Amino acid sequence: MSGSAEEDRGESFVAHLVELRGRLLRAVVTVMLVFAALMPFAQQLYTQFAQPLLNVLPAGGEIIAIDPASPFFAPLKLAFVTALVISMPMVIYQLWAFVAPGLYRHEQRLARPLLVSASLLFYLGCAFAWFFVLPTVFGFLTAMTPDGVAMKTDIAKYLDFVLVIFIAFGFCFEVPVAVVIVRTLGWLSDEQLREARPYVIVGAFVIAAILTPPDVVSQLMLAIPMCLLYEVGLIAARSLPHSKTDAEDASND
Numbered sequence: 666m667s668g669s670a671e672e673d674r675g676e677s678f679v680a681h682l683v684e685l686r687g688r689l690l691r692a693v694v695t696v697m698l699v700f701a702a703l704m705p706f707a708q709q710l711y712t713q714f715a716q717p718l719l720n721v722l723p724a725g726g727e728i729i730a731i732d733p734a735s736p737f738f739a740p741l742k743l744a745f746v747t748a749l750v751i752s753m754p755m756v757i758y759q760l761w762a763f764v765a766p767g768l769y770r771h772e773q774r775l776a777r778p779l780l781v782s783a784s785l786l787f788y789l790g791c792a793f794a795w796f797f798v799l800p801t802v803f804g805f806l807t808a809m810t811p812d813g814v815a816m817k818t819d820i821a822k823y824l825d826f827v828l829v830i831f832i833a834f835g836f837c838f839e840v841p842v843a844v845v846i847v848r849t850l851g852w853l854s855d856e857q858l859r860e861a862r863p864y865v866i867v868g869a870f871v872i873a874a875i876l877t878p879p880d881v882v883s884q885l886m887l888a889i890p891m892c893l894l895y896e897v898g899l900i901a902a903r904s905l906p907h908s909k910t911d912a913e914d915a916s917n918d
Contacts, residue, residue, distance in 0.1 A: 688759040695755045700748035707740035714743055717799040718823060721807045728818050735821045743824055754784055783842045790838030791831045798830060798886050805882045833876035837891050844898025849905050858899055865895050
């Protein structure tokens with residue numbers, strides 16, 4: 666009996682590993698296919714990517730390449746990151762399909778909208794950074810450039826700078842999802858979350874100071890939305906059960 670049980674557990678573990686490998690393989694293939702489709706347009710993609718800085722540079726301003734290989738590798742790096750962002754829904758779906766069978770029904774019903782919301786909020790954070798933050802930050806930095814100093818940014822440094830901005834805003838826009846999870850799991854009550862507002866505000870400005878460039882404009886443009894999104898998370902969390910028992914009761918109802 667014990668030997669048979671151990672064999673069943675071993676077979677089940679191997680089956681899970683095989684399924685995980687298949688799910689990961691599908692996700693990787695999706696990313697690589699999108700990357701392959703973007704590779705011929707990598708140079709044009711980088712040209713568009715550089716517009717937020719080029720639009721605010723004075724006449725004759727340009728982006729330069731210090732490393733001889735940068736004009737080749739920087740656009741490819743951008744194309745890969747873009748492919749990863751475009752493929753993220755497929756990657757998340759594959760991870761969800763692997764995890765979902767092990768979840769309770771009420772957990773599945775809660776996880777689906779959270780995954781969709783997390784994806785949309787990440788894209789919203791990137792869009793906010795592209796359309797509002799980058800033009801404002803580059804305009805501010807260009808205006809602060811001393812007379813007689815030519816602002817010439819390296820192609821690779823510019824890419825790293827903007828990608829950090831995208832990642833920072835994309836993940837920080839996940840605040841409502843984090844609040845909903847904390848409230849639903851019963852880690853903190855509504856009252857405790859409301860009392861935590863002063864700490865959240867301080868934490869938002871600390872995070873903004875760490876993740877953004879050392880200028881006040883970008884820090885404010887990250888910290889203020891985080892505080893507002895915390896309030897959005899509080900509003901969304903009030904309509905959801907906060908413990909496993911409540912969730913099961915709501916599912917049965």
